[in-house]
Amino acid sequence: MTLATGKVGVICCSGEDLPEGTISRVATRLVLEKLRPEETVTLCLPLFLAGGEDERAFARVFPTIAVDGCSKKCAEAGTRRFSGKPVATIVVSEVMKKYPKLKAKSREKLNSEEMGLAMRVAEEIAEKVDEVLCKTNK
Amino acid sequence: MQNEQVSLQSMRGDKVAIISCAGMDKALGSVARACAFKVVERLRPNETLLICIPPLVADVKPYSELIKKYPVILIDGCAERCATKIAAKNGAKLRGRVFIPQSVQKHGLKPNTASDIGPEGEELAEKIAEEIAVQIDKLLGK
Numbered sequence: 001m002t003l004a005t006g007k008v009g010v011i012c013c014s015g016e017d018l019p020e021g022t023i024s025r026v027a028t029r030l031v032l033e034k035l036r037p038e039e040t041v042t043l044c045l046p047l048f049l050a051g052g053e054d055e056r057a058f059a060r061v062f063p064t065i066a067v068d069g070c071s072k073k074c075a076e077a078g079t080r081r082f083s084g085k086p087v088a089t090i091v092v093s094e095v096m097k098k099y100p101k102l103k104a105k106s107r108e109k110l111n112s113e114e115m116g117l118a119m120r121v122a123e124e125i126a127e128k129v130d131e132v133l134c135k136t137n138k
Numbered sequence: 139m140q141n142e143q144v145s146l147q148s149m150r151g152d153k154v155a156i157i158s159c160a161g162m163d164k165a166l167g168s169v170a171r172a173c174a175f176k177v178v179e180r181l182r183p184n185e186t187l188l189i190c191i192p193p194l195v196a197d198v199k200p201y202s203e204l205i206k207k208y209p210v211i212l213i214d215g216c217a218e219r220c221a222t223k224i225a226a227k228n229g230a231k232l233r234g235r236v237f238i239p240q241s242v243q244k245h246g247l248k249p250n251t252a253s254d255i256g257p258e259g260e261e262l263a264e265k266i267a268e269e270i271a272v273q274i275d276k277l278l279g280k
Binding site for chain 2: 044
């Protein structure tokens with residue numbers, strides 16, 4: 001891995017247990033590919049947890065944002081345990097409370113409503129990225 | 139609540155636990171994940187439990203107990219073999235393993251990207267899921 005300045009690592013839970021885990025994954029990819037492609041990288045949580053030293057080193061040096069599907073907050077806990085506390089944590093189930101009309105049911109493929117939710121989560125991640133980089137650059 | 143659902147499910151008879159890599163930055167991780175869902179939601183919904191990797195490392199029950207109680211089939215997306223490493227470290231009863239790069243070679247199908255595995259990726263996931271379903275039947279003596 002090549003370390004670069006001005007980057008934020010986004011670590012999502014990608015959990016298979018709940019639709020919120022899938023939303024965390026899709027939202028993270030939306031940030032990486034569409035909303036903040038130049039400012040973000042993703043760290044693979046399973047690799048991070050399995051002992052990936054490059055991922056852990058990145059998270060020790062650069063700011064990270066954890067994106068968790070549910071209140072277990074596995075991405076946040078894993079990052080804290082192996083590298084350091086993330087600068088922010090976004091919990092999908094909490095974001096969903098702001099949009100009670102939008103429901104998440106599928107774990108495999110998101111429908112248009114669920115994609116809408118993923119985009120809302122992605123926008124919150126992007127806002128945090130901007131905040132973090134703004135602070136870092138001051 | 140989800141934990142309770144998993145516990146109740148596991149009481150209903152013989153099961154096989156599936157652990158998939160869910161890797162974020164490779165298309166093969168997305169294929170692994172797609173295979174797991176095809177097996178658990180469509181092909182063998184009553185015979186399988188899908189085990190989420192992150193809670194395993196955090197030792198969240200009942201996940202950490204279920205992988206010791208039931209035979210486990212692993213799906214690794216890349217050479218890092220994270221699913222295998224994490225499952226082995228947590229004492230899983232390993233009984234089967236799928237290595238997606240090998241399946242890519244075997245079936246000659248190449249997934250598109252991590253965000254969209256594309257038609258070949260879908261077909262690949264379907265084929266691997268069917269192979270996993272056969273492994274499950276063997277493990278359960280069906």
